[in-house]
Every structure is written in C-alpha cells, then in structure tokens.
Amino acid sequence: MNFFAQALAVARKDLAIELRTRESLNAAGSFAIVILLLFSFTFDPFSDDTQEFGGGLLWLAFVFAGALVFNRGFARELPNECLDTLLASPLSAAALIVGKAIANFAMLLLVELVSLFVFGIFYDVNWFPQAAWLALVFALATWGVSILGAVFGAFTVNLRLRELMLPVIIYPLMIPLLIAAIELTNTVLSHQPMSGQLQWIRVLVASDIGFTTLAWVLADTILLN
Amino acid sequence: MREKLIIALAAGAAILLAYNLYNIFLVLPDEIAQGYMYRIIYFHVPAAWVGMIGFFAAMTLSVLYLASGNFRYDSLAASIVEVSVVFSTVNLVTGSIWGRVQWGIWWTWDYRLTSQLVCVLTFAGYLMMRQAIDEPTQRARLSAALTIFGCFNVVIVWKSIEWFRNNHPGPVISFRTGGGKMDPAMEHMLFLNFLALLVIASALTLVRMRQESTSREIDSLRRAAHV
Numbered sequence: 001m002n003f004f005a006q007a008l009a010v011a012r013k014d015l016a017i018e019l020r021t022r023e024s025l026n027a028a029g030s031f032a033i034v035i036l037l038l039f040s041f042t043f044d045p046f047s048d049d050t051q052e053f054g055g056g057l058l059w060l061a062f063v064f065a066g067a068l069v070f071n072r073g074f075a076r077e078l079p080n081e082c083l084d085t086l087l088a089s090p091l092s093a094a095a096l097i098v099g100k101a102i103a104n105f106a107m108l109l110l111v112e113l114v115s116l117f118v119f120g121i122f123y124d125v126n127w128f129p130q131a132a133w134l135a136l137v138f139a140l141a142t143w144g145v146s147i148l149g150a151v152f153g154a155f156t157v158n159l160r161l162r163e164l165m166l167p168v169i170i171y172p173l174m175i176p177l178l179i180a181a182i183e184l185t186n187t188v189l190s191h192q193p194m195s196g197q198l199q200w201i202r203v204l205v206a207s208d209i210g211f212t213t214l215a216w217v218l219a220d221t222i223l224l225n
Numbered sequence: 226m227r228e229k230l231i232i233a234l235a236a237g238a239a240i241l242l243a244y245n246l247y248n249i250f251l252v253l254p255d256e257i258a259q260g261y262m263y264r265i266i267y268f269h270v271p272a273a274w275v276g277m278i279g280f281f282a283a284m285t286l287s288v289l290y291l292a293s294g295n296f297r298y299d300s301l302a303a304s305i306v307e308v309s310v311v312f313s314t315v316n317l318v319t320g321s322i323w324g325r326v327q328w329g330i331w332w333t334w335d336y337r338l339t340s341q342l343v344c345v346l347t348f349a350g351y352l353m354m355r356q357a358i359d360e361p362t363q364r365a366r367l368s369a370a371l372t373i374f375g376c377f378n379v380v381i382v383w384k385s386i387e388w389f390r391n392n393h394p395g396p397v398i399s400f401r402t403g404g405g406k407m408d409p410a411m412e413h414m415l416f417l418n419f420l421a422l423l424v425i426a427s428a429l430t431l432v433r434m435r436q437e438s439t440s441r442e443i444d445s446l447r448r449a450a451h452v
Contacts, residue, residue: 151374155367159357168353172346173374175339176381203381210377218370221291 003095010091010099015106017076024072025107032065032115036122045123054125055185059178062112063145067167069107070149073100074157083157087223094219101143101150101215108142108149130188137188140204141181144211148173151215154222180204227431234428241421248414256411262326269319271419272312273341275426277379279309280348284376287369296441299365302372303355304433306348308426313345340381347375361444 001009018024039057043049077083086096116134120127127134148170156166180200187197249267256263283302290298320338321331332338351371358364407415 155354155371158363159354161357165354165357169347169350169371172343172350173378175343176378179339207381211374214374214377218373221366221370 001090003092003098006091006095007099007102010096011102011106014073014076014100014103018103018107024069025110028065028068028107028111029114031068032061032111033118035061035064036115036119040122050123051125051190052186054119054123054189055182055187057123058112058115058119058185059141059182061115062108062142063171063174063178065111065115066104066108066145066149067170069104069111070153070170071163071166073104073150073153075153075162078157092219093223094216096223097150097154097215097219098147098212100153101147101212104146104149105143108146109138112138112142125189127189129191130194133194134185134188136201137181137184137204140201140208141177141184144177144204144208145174147208147211147215148177151211151218151222154219176203177207180207227435231428231431231435234424234431238421238424238428241417241424245414245418245421249418253411253414259327262323265319265323267415267418268422269316269323270415271422272319273316274419275422276309276313276316276344278423279305279312279426279430280344280372280376280379283309284372287372290365290369296361296365299368300434300437300441301430303352303368304430304437306351306372307433308429310345310348310352311429312422312426313341313348317341317345344375344379347378351375361441 036057039061074083077086087093116127119125152166152170152173155169156162159165180203184194184197184200184204187194245267249264253264255261283305286298286302286305289295290302317338320341324333325331351368354371355364355368358367
C-alpha cells in the first residue's frame with residue numbers, strides 16, 4: 001500500500017466512524033452556530049459593516065469549532081490501545097497524520113458549509129456571486145488548519161489537560177493562516193475584486209506547503225518513541 | 226567552569242551596558258523627528274534581534290537533539306527559548322511605550338507587531354507544553370518538533386516587513402537600506418547595544434541551563450529510587 005492509499009484508508013476509517021456516530025460533527029456544527037448567534041449580540045447584524053468583518057466572524061467560529069474536531073482525532077484511538085496498534089502496524093506515521101488531516105478537512109468543510117448558509121441568513125449576506133473564490137479560500141485555509149489540527153492532536157493526545165493544551169499551542173500557529181483567510185473572505189463578502197489580494201493566496205499556499213511538509217518530516221518524531 | 230563563564234559573561238555585559246548607557250543618554254544627540262524618545266530603539270530593536278536569533282538557535286539545537294538524542298541539546302534549546310521569550314516581550318513592551326509617545330496609542334494591529342506577539346505566544350505555548358510532560362524523552366521530542374513548527378512561523382514574522390503594508394517604521398539599518406537612513410554613530414551604538422543584550426542573554430541561558438541539568442539529575446535520581 002503506498003503512502004496516499006494508507007492516508008486515504010485512515011481518512012475513510014475516521015469518516016466512517018464519524019458518519020456513524022456524528023459525535024464531532026454535531027458538536028462542532030452546533031458550536032459554530034452558537035458562536036454566530038453570540039456574535040449577533042455584539043454588533044448590529046444588519047449593518048453595512050457586516051460584510052467588512054464577516055470573514056473574521058466566520059473564521060473564529062470555524063477554528064473554535066474545529067478544536068472539537070481536532071481533539072477527537074487522535075483521542076478516539078486511545079481506548080483499547082488502538083493508537084499503539086496503529087503505530088505498530090505497517091502504516092507509516094506520516095500517513096496516519098495526513099489521513100487524520102484529510103478526515104479533519106472533510107469534517108471541517110462540512111461544518112463551514114453549514115455555517116456559511118446560517119451566516120448568510122442570520123446576517124443577510126449574499127456570498128453566492130463569488131462562490132468560486134470562496135471555495136478556493138476555504139479549501140486552502142481549511143487544509144492548513146486541518147494539518148495543524150492533526151499534528152497537534154497527535155502532540156497532545158497523551159498530555160495532561162489535553163483539551164486545554166491543544167488550543168493554547170495551535171491557535172498562535174494558525175494566526176498567519178487566519179489573517180490571510182479573513183482578509184480574503186472579507187474581500188469576497190464585500191464583493192470587491194480579488195486581484196488586489198493575491199499575496200494572501202500566496203501566504204495560504206506557502207503555509208499549507210510548509211506545514212504539510214513539516215508534518216510529513218516530523219511525523220515519526222511526534223508519534224513514535 | 227560554567228560558573229566562571231557565567232560570572233565572566235555577566236561582568237562583560239555589565240561593563241558594556243554601562244558604556245552603552247553612558248553614550249546613549251549623555252553623548253548621542255536627540256533625533257530630529259522623534260526627540261529624546263528615539264533612544265528606546267537601542268533596546269527595542271536589539272531585543273527583537275536577540276529574540277529572533279534565540280528562536281532559530283533553539284530550532285538548530287532541536288534538530289541536533291533529534292539527530293543525536295543528546296539531552297544537552299534539549300536543555301540548551303529550552304533555556305534559549307525561555308530567554309528569547311523574555312527578550313521578545315521586552316521588544317513588544319518597549320515598542321508599546323514608543324508607540325504611545327509617537328502615535329498616541331499603546332498598540333496597533335500592525336502585521337509585524339501582531340506577528341511578534343504570535344511568536345511570543347507560540348513559544349510561551351512551548352514552555353507550557355514542557356511543564357505538562359513528565360517523561361523526559363517525550364518532552365524533548367515534542368519540544369523539538371514544536372520548535373521547528375514555531376520557527377516556520379518566525380519566518381513569516383521576519384518576512385512581514387516586506388510582504389505586508391504596515392504603519393511600523395520601515396527598515397533604517399544600513400544593511401537593509403543600502404545606507405543613508407540612520408546616522409552612523411547611532412547605528413554603531415545600536416549594534417553595540419545588541420552585543421550587550423546578546424551577552425546578557427548568553428549569561429541568562431547558561432544559568433537556566435544549569436537549572437535544567439539539575440532538574441534532569443533530580444529526575445533520574447527519583448527514577449532510580451523508585452526502581
């Protein structure tokens with residue numbers, strides 16, 4: 001089995017479990033909608049400025065909800081020593097992490113799609129005209145967030161206060177990704193041309209390549225004793 | 226031997242700092258646009274340099290640990306990160322004070338300031354993570370990996386001057402501008418104070434490393450007692 005086949009097998013396993021139980025999806029989706037609801041009390045949701053800061057609102061909701069997904073990623077392997085079994089198998093550590101990241105990516109994209117519809121309704125924002133650009137931004141930023149979530153889910157799986165340590169470590173590392181995603185999303189939501197914001201696409205692509213490469217290179221260090 | 230080195234470095238730093246402070250406050254004139262307040266640059270910029278150098282040195286040591294398994298590299302990396310976090314915080318605080326006087330605000334969400342804050346938070350997370358892991362090998366391994374991830378973030382911080390529009394003052398040091406933006410005497414003092422802060426950082430790192438070595442020794446004695 002080659003590397004990608006192994007990673008896809010891990011992703012398929014996690015997605016199959018998640019579709020059966022819907023633990024993380026329900027929790028993350030509900031949490032994202034609650035955050036969108038709470039933000040509606042902090043400013044006038046129908047003001048003209050909503051399109052200017054809607055990107056920030058959305059991405060905060062996504063990463064906070066994402067923490068619930070990332071925490072479950074490796075934690076679901078702890079009972080019955082499943083993680084030790086996986087590591088003892090012919091599966092490479094890098095394929096395990098990338099597979100978890102693919103599963104995170106799929107789950108987070110689903111949460112984002114639902115949140116985007118709810119956001120459009122709650123805040124009266126029409127995001128359809130530049131849906132293609134939005135899809136590109138979401139795909140690039142979500143991959144970066146997902147690979148970090150998978151790596152640091154592996155980092156923190158055996159730590160004390162795992163649920164606390166994961167956000168503390170991961171959010172500062174996500175900030176460059178978030179800045180780029182928020183700027184691009186704000187540009188899309190305010191119907192401005194994307195031509196002036198291409199450096200942010202470069203930041204997303206560079207971050208994705210960098211974090212994925214580091215995850216692949218350091219996978220054995222993170223997971224294996 | 227290490228004790229003598231710490232004392233020598235501390236003494237050297239004290240002498241150099243005394244000389245620099247004399248020149249900064251009593252010899253060099255005020256800057257035309259900023260007046261007396263510009264003098265904070267002699268601490269603000271060198272603190273940032275010491276912090277950044279420290280983070281990259283820690284990354285190098287982390288790679289060496291992963292390659293060799295020698296815990297000395299891990300102890301030194303952890304010590305350097307701790308000192309670098311302090312110096313980066315000094316950079317942020319001095320920048321805030323300068324900004325308050327020059328711009329009237331304590332903080333602006335300028336990309337470089339924000340990125341430096343991201344660095345401090347990332348490596349503060351590193352220090353917190355080390356506290357949360359009891360097993361020395363796992364602690365060293367994960368710390369090394371996190372340092373490498375964190376330094377990738379530092380690259381984005383370093384490049385943010387060129388990549389993003391911002392209201393932080395642009396480069397003035399001659400090796401960045403090709404010359405002409407800063408008085409040579411002032412630039413000379415900047416590098417001299419950088420040297421002083423680097424020597425202070427080195428002394429602090431050695432003190433911290435001594436603590437790490439003692440802590441590892443206590444840990445191994447505790448394990449031997451429980452066997």
